[in-house]
Amino acid sequence: MKLLTDLDAIRTLSKGLLDNRRITGQTPESIQFRSVMVCGGTGCTSSDSNAIVDALNKEIANLSIQNKAEVVRTGCFGLCELGPVVIVYPEGIFYSRVEVKDIPEIVEQHLLYGTPFEKRIYEQTRKDGEILNFEETDFYKKQVRIALRNCGTIDPEVIDEYIASDGYTALGKVIMTMTPEQVVDTVKRSGLRGRGGGGFNTGLKWEFAARQEKQQKYVICNADEGDPGAFMDRSILEGNPHAVIEAMAIAGYAIGANQGFVYVRAEYPIAVQRLMKALDQARKYELLGDNVMGTGFKFDIDVRLGAGAFVCGEETALIHSIEGFRGMPTPKPPFPAVQGLWNEPTIINNVETLANIPQIVLNGAEWYASIGTEKSKGTKVFALGGKVVNTGLVEVPMGITLREVIFEIGGGIPNGKKFKAVQTGGPSGGCLTEEHLDCTIDFDTLTSLGSMMGSGGMIIMDEDTCMVDVARFYLDFTRDESCGKCTPCRIGTKRLLELLDKITEGKGTLEDLDKMESLSLQIKNSSLCALGQTAPNPVLSTIKYFRDEYVAHITEQQCPAGVCKSLISYEIDAQLCKGCSLCARKCPSDAISGKPKEPYVIEKASCIKCGVCFDVCKFKAVMIV
Amino acid sequence: MEEQLAFGCGHTAEAEIDEKLEKIEAAIEQFRTIKGALIPVLHEVQDVYGYLPEKILQIVSRALNLPMSEIYGVASFYHFFSLTPKGDNIIRVCMGTACYIKGAQALLDRFSTELKVPVQGTTEDNKFTLEATRCLGACGLAPVLTIGEKVHGRLVPNNVPKILKEY
The missing domain is CATH 3.40.30.10 (Glutaredoxin)
Incomplete structure (x- = not known):
């Protein structure tokens, strides 16, 4: 068993190690020991970061410099675009797109002789012939990491490292020195609102459950991150799983629950594996179990895997899924805080929400409430994706503007293209335009503009994106994910999708736009759960802000972005065509004919518009018209 | 193909069935006592067989005392589960x-x-x-x-x- 004093001992022991993992500004010659952090998040693991960890260890052993460097596989650094990413402390040198073949040189030049390996240095860190530390780059300097704390500085699979980084101190403080009411009050005063999409005050939710006089209560962590394009919950579980476990135990103490569940997507194997490992370690230290820290407080956590149903992100649907049924929502009230899992009082908090809790307990409600705006406190993690230079994960204070996130942190639009729209809130959110770029990011502003914060997906679109097609994409998603229980959502989304299909095929009428708007409002007003209530948002916001594009599809049968297949055709520019015959050979429908060395021609009647000719042409002679 | 492998003849195939079945039985044993056991068991079946074979679901049905109709309802609701075999x-x-x-x-x-x-x-x-x-x-x-x-x-x-x- 680990008592508070044992935790302190671990902290003292491991502190030195963590001290080395920050930027100190030492001169290269004076550095005795370096920490090589390799990103082990899903993005970088996909680009083979595990092989990089192995190669680093092997090379360090070869040169027998284990006393000069450590290799740590950490959670996500955020800049997935440049993966696999390796950061070397204490200088804060940032290597991007590292390959296994670079490792011998990195180890010899940098770790042995102290000279950074030029070839893989992140371009943004170069300035006037010098190499800056990564925290000074545009991507990192405006970020404030609370929920993503420890992601990138500790090994998530080693509990002692989390403990050394003040881990489980908040749990100790809560059990030893605070009453449950004080904990609830602290969370309430911090102003923390649910990060999963609802935006409900977390402390209030806890208070409702705490007030129920029942023997059995539950704490559920919602890690069923179904919003396409959002991956912050996964990254937190991968990079800092103990923070979520600690927060759940704190929640358990606050509301009087002794059992927790993490409901996590089965599609996240690395996150599940690290979470399981963390739970085992926490149990071994008796930070979970029948006698937490020797105080008599009882709390344990089980893991339940989701099975790919977006609607299970909805609280009541999630509860039914854990109960072993089809994940269909039920009307609220009764709210889960009163009658939830197996009819007992239950609180459900999202991963990111929970990851903030230990820091709020340690630093105080006032500290947290001092960050952000009046009604949206703290920070929010966003997953930047789509047509943006720096795709990845960023954590910023609430109240920052869309422009700062997209153009300063995100680096703007690649390939010199023009910004067209930003989609926030996933399938429940909406698309915002250039005129909104200076609006602040907080729950209420985004909702008032017809979008929403959602879980924090932020997809950037450029001039090559068709907004009608985007609306169709989301409706196709929600139609498919509608559980079918209530009619407005089940049938309404299908009808809405049919209208959108009609428009993308050039068969729409202007009346269809009115029909879509009125149908959308009906779906919003009469659906049972948030899935249906928000499903029309992508349609409504694109009609509101990009009506011109809809009209072009309808009256001119044109897709201005060149995306909608029925409205485009392919042609070969006779001037540019070199007659190489590649397109004709690749065409699956034999629609291209011609003689070698002479311009080829596409026979429109047999063209299936698969776009293979456009992709394969080396001379850019195939045009979309 | 999976079906044949699981219920066909020949020593290797039989050994394989047994090994697979044992895993399923172990999973049923592990989850039987917890509430909401069906989905964790289905995960195991999907993991072992690559899909949810009807004959195995019948075993699950008897062991967990749940009607096939309810199992089908759950299995068909979630994208992650498949009722048909997949390619290699x-x-x-x-x-x-x-x-x-x-x-x-x-x-x-x-x-x-x-x-x-x-x-x-x-x-x-x-x-x-x-x-x-x-x-x-x-x-x-x-x-x-x-x-x-x-x-x-x-x-x-x-x-x-x-x-x-x-x-």
Whole structure:
């Protein structure tokens, strides 16, 4: 068993190690020991970061410099675009797109002789012939990491490292020195609102459950991150799983629950594996179990895997899924805080929400409430994706503007293209335009503009994106994910999708736009759960802000972005065509004919518009018209 | 094919059935006492067999004392579970928003053309199943797809023939 004093001992022991993992500004010659952090998040693991960890260890052993460097596989650094990413402390040198073949040189030049390996240095860190530390780059300097704390500085699979980084101190403080009411009050005063999409005050939710006089209560962590394009919950579980476990135990103490569940997507194997490992370690230290820290407080956590149903992100649907049924929502009230899992009082908090809790307990409600705006406190993690230079994960204070996130942190639009729209809130959110770029990011502003914060997906679109097609994409998603229980959502989304299909095929009428708007409002007003209530948002916001594009599809049968297949055709520019015959050979429908060395021609009647000719042409002679 | 393997004749196949069945029985034993055991057990069946064979679901039905109708209701509700066998290699093209914006549809279409199967279809030789999948969360590598455990990222349709040759 680990008592508070044992935790302190671990902290003292491991502190030195963590001290080395920050930027100190030492001169290269004076550095005795370096920490090589390799990103082990899903993005970088996909680009083979595990092989990089192995190669680093092997090379360090070869040169027998284990006393000069450590290799740590950490959670996500955020800049997935440049993966696999390796950061070397204490200088804060940032290597991007590292390959296994670079490792011998990195180890010899940098770790042995102290000279950074030029070839893989992140371009943004170069300035006037010098190499800056990564925290000074545009991507990192405006970020404030609370929920993503420890992601990138500790090994998530080693509990002692989390403990050394003040881990489980908040749990100790809560059990030893605070009453449950004080904990609830602290969370309430911090102003923390649910990060999963609802935006409900977390402390209030806890208070409702705490007030129920029942023997059995539950704490559920919602890690069923179904919003396409959002991956912050996964990254937190991968990079800092103990923070979520600690927060759940704190929640358990606050509301009087002794059992927790993490409901996590089965599609996240690395996150599940690290979470399981963390739970085992926490149990071994008796930070979970029948006698937490020797105080008599009882709390344990089980893991339940989701099975790919977006609607299970909805609280009541999630509860039914854990109960072993089809994940269909039920009307609220009764709210889960009163009658939830197996009819007992239950609180459900999202991963990111929970990851903030230990820091709020340690630093105080006032500290947290001092960050952000009046009604949206703290920070929010966003997953930047789509047509943006720096795709990845960023954590910023609430109240920052869309422009700062997209153009300063995100680096703007690649390939010199023009910004067209930003989609926030996933399938429940909406698309915002250039005129909104200076609006602040907080729950209420985004909702008032017809979008929403959602879980924090932020997809950037450029001039090559068709907004009608985007609306169709989301409706196709929600139609498919509608559980079918209530009619407005089940049938309404299908009808809405049919209208959108009609428009993308050039068969729409202007009346269809009115029909879509009125149908959308009906779906919003009469659906049972948030899935249906928000499903029309992508349609409504694109009609509101990009009506011109809809009209072009309808009256001119044109897709201005060149995306909608029925409205485009392919042609070969006779001037540019070199007659190489590649397109004709690749065409699956034999629609291209011609003689070698002479311009080829596409026979429109047999063209299936698969776009293979456009992709394969080396001379850019195939045009979309 | 899976079906034949599981219930056909021959020593290896039988040994394999037993091994698979044992895993399922162990899972049933492990979860039997907990509330809401069905979904964890179905996960195990899917993991061991690659899909949910009807005969195994009947075993689950008896062991957990749940009617087949209820099991079918649950199994058909969740995307993750499949009631039909799949090809040896499952190509999962991510259709999350970030990938879609970066051309995942063209990628999916190209696979469909090259393999001559529709989306969710399996090739005649049973080598590939083509699937459009929900966000894989590797948006930094968009457009991205997985074949088995391997992730392929930052793709254009022209990469498709080369990827297929690897299998």
